[in-house]
Amino acid sequence: MANPKLTLAVHKLTSCSGCQLAFLNQGPALLELLEEVAFLHFIEAGIEGPDQQVDVAFVEGSVSTPEDLERARTLRRNSRLVVTIGACATSGGIQALRNMADGPAWQAAIYARPDFIDTLATSTGVAEHIKVDFELWGCPITVEQMRHFLRQLRLGVQPRPEAEKLCMECKRRQQVCVMVTRGAPCLGPVVRTGCGALCPAFGRACYGCFGPSEQPNCDSLANRFAGLGLVPDDIARRFAAIHSHSAPFREQSRRWQRIDVRELDE
Numbered sequence: 001m002a003n004p005k006l007t008l009a010v011h012k013l014t015s016c017s018g019c020q021l022a023f024l025n026q027g028p029a030l031l032e033l034l035e036e037v038a039f040l041h042f043i044e045a046g047i048e049g050p051d052q053q054v055d056v057a058f059v060e061g062s063v064s065t066p067e068d069l070e071r072a073r074t075l076r077r078n079s080r081l082v083v084t085i086g087a088c089a090t091s092g093g094i095q096a097l098r099n100m101a102d103g104p105a106w107q108a109a110i111y112a113r114p115d116f117i118d119t120l121a122t123s124t125g126v127a128e129h130i131k132v133d134f135e136l137w138g139c140p141i142t143v144e145q146m147r148h149f150l151r152q153l154r155l156g157v158q159p160r161p162e163a164e165k166l167c168m169e170c171k172r173r174q175q176v177c178v179m180v181t182r183g184a185p186c187l188g189p190v191v192r193t194g195c196g197a198l199c200p201a202f203g204r205a206c207y208g209c210f211g212p213s214e215q216p217n218c219d220s221l222a223n224r225f226a227g228l229g230l231v232p233d234d235i236a237r238r239f240a241a242i243h244s245h246s247a248p249f250r251e252q253s254r255r256w257q258r259i260d261v262r263e264l265d266e
């Protein structure tokens, strides 16, 4: 008798759905995949079954509303493995920028009826609320990442997290360093690889889609940015972007928000 198919669910919390497209963008490989796996819930593909029991649940999106929190707890109970995909699910994503601001004041300034808005006080990654077995970082994750992970899953291989720094990939591709040659404030030395060093390939500084690498030396890089002439507010903003709520980047943006530009001249 043939092995039963691996059952998968793809859940969406607060997100733009861009990471779910990494599944759909696999092209013909998706058809091959369907010979071995069965999607029981994947709303972007028109399959609805949010409370199904599955082998692996992929989760896109941050926990930003009471419904997100409830969904996260339920899917954890219904899944053998939980895998977060993308910046929103791994560190809160771009919507976590509100964690650094006065949320109720913004709501009152923007919405005619702020009392209609029901959110949690913060937007956070899924692992802050439930046990997560594996994380795929990126904004969005890439088709290659997804293919690689699914291949390991189907072969029964323990997946290894990608933690290498982007600079390594950039150098292997023999790209000209934008920080060394043009003084551009590139986050490559503290960001995990995965994008193929896309921005440096087009002469642009990395702005950190794939989140902090293993043991990032953010203090040193931020000091280098100051040496390049960035004022403290600009340095804080380099770290307060897509992964602003990840611990090393959050610490750095807070540190530089507190520094007055005059202190750098002393």
Ligand code: SF4
Binding pocket: 015, 016, 017, 018, 019, 020, 060, 061, 085, 086, 087, 088, 089, 093, 094, 138, 139, 140, 141
């Ligand atoms: S990580 Fe980026 S692409 Fe993925 S859902 Fe969040 S905002 Fe969209």
Ligand code: SF4
Binding pocket: 166, 167, 168, 170, 171, 175, 176, 177, 178, 179, 180, 186, 187, 188, 189, 197, 200, 205, 206
């Ligand atoms: S361009 Fe950026 S990622 Fe590439 S080597 Fe220079 S600092 Fe590192």
